[in-house]
Amino acid sequence: MSLLQIFGQIADLKEVDYKNTLVLTALVEILAEKGLITRSEIIERAQALDLGHEVEIDQKRIRVQ
Structure with a gap:
């Protein structure tokens, strides 16, 4: 595996991590706004x-x- 491929995979992981964090944050905010948690x-x-x-x-x- 080349260094460029490794950097590409790291970039992909960062994007997935960002999207997961965004969804979780939205979910927590919605649950809190509704008074469920x-x-x-x-x-x-x-x-x-x-x-x-x-x-x-x-x-x-x-x-x-």
Whole structure:
């Protein structure tokens, strides 16, 4: 794979990431505007999921070592 192809793939990933972020932001704003969820609930859940992911990674490291 050439360097140009790698840069192209990175650019494609950035575009996908941007579009996913845009959709998620819109969804959160709509849910908050409708009073179905608060921004603090979103933040709390994201932090909990992130923490769970870190625990999962740590558990995999323990098994590998």
